[in-house]
Amino acid sequence: MSTRLAAGGRLLDRAKPVHFTFNGKRFTGVEGDTLASALLANDQMLMGRSFKYHRPRGVVASGAEEPNALVGLGQGARFEPNQRATTTELFDGLTAQSQNHWPSLEFDIGAVNAKLSRFLPAGFYYKTFIAPRPFWKHVYEPIIRQSAGLGKAPKEGDADRYEHFYAFTDVLVIGGGVAGLTAALAAAQSGAQVMVLEQTAHWGGRAPVDGGTVAGQEVSAHVDALVAELSGMDNVRLRLRCMGSGVYDHGYVLGYERLTDHQPEAGGPRHRLWRIRAKQVVTATGAIERPLSFAGNDIPGVMLASAVRDYVVNWAISPGDRTVVVTNNDDAYRTAIALKQAGLEVAAIVDPRPEAGGALTQQARDLGIRVEQGRAVAKVMGAKRVTGVAICPHAGEGAALETIDCDAVAMSGGWSPVVHLWSHCGGKLIWDEAQAHFRPDAERAPTGHDGLPFVTVAGSANGEMGLASGLADACAAGLKAAAAAGFDGTATAPEAEAPEEAPLLPVWLMPQGAGPALRMKAWLDFQNDVKVSDVQLAAQEGFESVEHAKRYTTLGMATDQGKLSNINGLAVLSQSLNTTIPQVGTTTFRPPYTPISMGAIAGEARGETFQPLRRTPMHGWHEKAGAYWEPVGHWRRPYCYPRDGETHAQAVEREINQTRKAVGLLDASTLGKIVVKGPDAGKFLDMLYTNMMSTLKPGRCRYGLMCSENGFLMDDGVVARWDEDTFLCHTTTGGAERIHAHMEEWLQTEWWDWKVYVANVTEQYAQIAVVGPRAREVLEQLGATGMDSQTFPFMAWEDRTVAGIGARIYRISFSGELSYEIAVPASQGLALWEALHKAGAGHGVMAYGTEALHVMRAEKGFIMIGDETDGTVIPQDLGLGWAISKKKTDYLGKRAQQRTHMTDPTRWKLVGLETVDGSVLPDGAYAVADGTNANGQVATQGRVTSTYHSPTLGRGIAMGLVLHGPDRMGEVIEFGKVDGSRVAARIVDPVFFDKDGEKQNV
């Protein structure tokens, strides 16, 4: 059983007990524990089940690489699945649940998958569920869906707050182990601004556990001194619990800081996403130990040797009473020694090397530990807990020589540098034959905006596994990075001493000749249940590329992204393919290094600040009036103002009737307003609009169309000439920024010698449309003079004082009614809006929304950008030939409109449509034609672009694009409905109401 030792525990404060629950059971740990160490202290070795076979799994590692001990943490709005117990700091009141089991962790129905495992080999997804076909929908999919998913998704909105922070630094050091700190000091002493990120809560990394001396003192004392020195420097920023998540182009790095995960009651943001620009990055990310592939290597109680050592030294955990250490290298002997020194029994060290050993081997022997050389583990015995190991000659096929009773196994297959952050942005790797791992190739580093390398690796991340060589490497890396950032300095690494180590023996399968039965029990990827046999099968079936084999077997595709399994899997694949590991190569390393929270990615973009909402000066009034909102771009515009008991349709009808009968008010502030000024302004607008704007007289307005260079209609609006040099261009609501940018683009990049300046003044003005037969009376009541048609005709603008507010009034109409659009400074908008309501009360004034606007413009046959246009429609399609100048030699889109496809007489053209039965045509419906098209579908001859119930006409009206439409007036055609039926509609003039414009011209 696993227990807490009576003494020791480098990171523990035993005076402070911490209470928590696991699967509803109450446990106690102490301050300094991780969830994993606290569970081990309570003999809870079983922490989860695997994804595919639901095999019982214990913790295997002690850090970020942990594949098994994934739990759901927290409750309710703070629940989060798939959290690693090994990186979860224990706090009082923590609640955790294990995953992937039903009904309980101890007894799990899904574990039957394991019994079926011979029917669920690699790629079973692609093979098993193909036939019979109906089974997919009714049998396979429901079952797969029920068991799919890793952990449970949270059901409530996240209760926590998150934030981003933009930081800039000369040198960013990722990793606060002894190498990272050494590199940081060297860089800082050179004068560079330095930031150091460490993902755990402790400085120093593995070194204090592994031991050795630096500058004559214990490593841990040296780490303390380094941290103290760095903390005292003005140019150094240190961040604990902050993981370097990804390295991106041009020195961009994301850091993931976990602020309150370990103290949820502390308040403040839970996570902070650091968005860092570094001139230089030093990755001192350490190395990860590899498991060994032997049968039963996934049984709870089998752990990485380094993890066993961590648990003993850092958290005073006895992982078992009797441990067998199995290793192909000297480092794991440290584990045996640590166990022994903690008073625990080491049953044997099983070492496949024929002649093991440096100083550490000797030390182990001196402590009386049995060392079995040339031997391998044939298999591990046990189900939910290790009960023993069978040992055999490594060179053989697995015939057991002896069974050794034990309840823990510490395994080590050697160390792989953490090259992820080096690789994210293109750093290349080389295969180190002697240490059997990939390490960064300094000659092929990631390059930045200046084409020069911007990442340097330090310490064991660089394959420098020894203490002395690692420190020397880190010191050099810090100096190099500082120099590359423009700070030259000198520093020397401190002297360090650690035992000499003998070379390792690469072992990819144990024993070397293990047969199929053993290979089917030798796990590579613990979380995704990928075994040696699966990778071999993938190779046999032709998945030779490492990227294919990965996807076929799902090796390395779990939440741990293959941190333990990657190299072992590559090695098995390369052996199956009879090639070398470097020839197989690695899969791609992609950020994030470990999963980061969605909340951290979103940052402040949630709730009210999820996205910008644009509000007009009258927004609050609309809100109080109960407006039903329509999003238009980021704007919110009132769609209608429903009153008690009214449907939206009824409200729209009321608003239209009142406007046509008396007077309506529309908040038109969202319309774009762009000032265009200069001696060449007329010439410029002639290029931008299809019609002639330079001939517009000051004081007058003209409707204009704007096309893109490929001829398609992109915006429309009324242009007013303010004076000889100055125009005001109205754009659509969504178009202001886009059209302003369009103007700037042409002025800056094509006609930069033209004398024109533009300014977007959209938000300077509140604009209110006063619409309807009594509009003039309302304005006159507010003191506006000279409003008669003689003085102030249709399509003119005048400056007037309305309600004591200086206003510029445009007499333009989008409804066919007598209509004035009144522009006042935005700070006066609400005052004018309220004054109009007050003055209009006696005239039957009523606010109307965008739907009434849309219906009224459709009754008049006015097009709407985005309804009648969709990016493929040209003005000629819409019967707008009158707005296209024949005199101009050029305008944007003119050349494109001469292309054969644009002049094709069979292009669908705009017409009005009236259903024969008076009903409303479905939006977007297609007009059917005789016969079928090339795909065997019913042929079409047109489509509906706008369709409404017209209260004015008391029937359905629509506009649409129809083949030869304008030549087919009066003809009845049919439109398909979603239910398969058809509805007949007559082709008519698109102007349904007041064809002669008598109402707007009064």
Next chain:
Amino acid sequence: MLLLECPCCGVTAEETEFHGGGEAHLKRFGPESSDQEFEGYLFNRVNPRGVHFERWRHVNGCGKWFHAARCTVTLEVFGTYPAQTVEPPQILRELISSKRPGWQWREFT
């Protein structure tokens, strides 16, 4: 995420302040042009592996358009320059030659 220096306001900023605008140094063809000329102007774009010239706008900044010479393989930015020109500046072309001898992009070397 790229880091670009706007030559108009002198600010070096991350890509989120900018907006990409496609290939640089296009010559506009208007109503009198042939179908082939117009097609080339409107649709045909180079897609080089290596040296490329492109347009950017400092949209969340000074609002100005500028050009950037960039390597599409390594993302190295050789330089940026104002948009009011029909060809890359000679000094920039020489700099690129020193880093990518023998480079060619459209008619420019």
Next chain:
Amino acid sequence: MSEPVTALNGATYAGVARIAELPRRGMITIRGSQESAALVAAVGAASGGLDMPGPGEAVIAADRMLGWMSPDELLLMLPPAEVAGALAALAEGMAGEHYLAVEVTDARALFSISGEGAVAREVLARLAPVDLSPAAFGPGNFRRTRLAQVPAAFWMLEDGSFELMCFRSVAAYVFGLLCTAGEGDAVGHY
């Protein structure tokens, strides 16, 4: 004429940082060649004698400011009552010259951000991709950039105190951003 209202009626927030919507301030967008002697003179006359700012700078006096927006754009801020006079001075000084001056007083919302030590720097550093360390950003610096998802500009008065402007329609969004960013504890980065 009614009492002019700002977008948020002077909303304020006091967390770790203090955020306030500022009272209405007259604003004029001036476009023209900054190399033109006529423009320099006219701007001087219109602004009440402010010097021309360089790129990335604002020239700040008691109740007025001249900010560098782009190579051919300046932003003049001054008391609202002086806008008409300033426009007239520009028109007079630039008679016959190519330029554009237009009032944008109500097109924007203005905020102040302040707090102890580096608090205000940290508020902006949570939202804008800009180096706000004291070495990189000091009094008189003026920066147009993005604040989360919208364009904005800010400038520093004395150390630790900023003013910021955005478009009027997104004033509530920006105020929400600033309050959220001004709520939390110090990051301790500067």
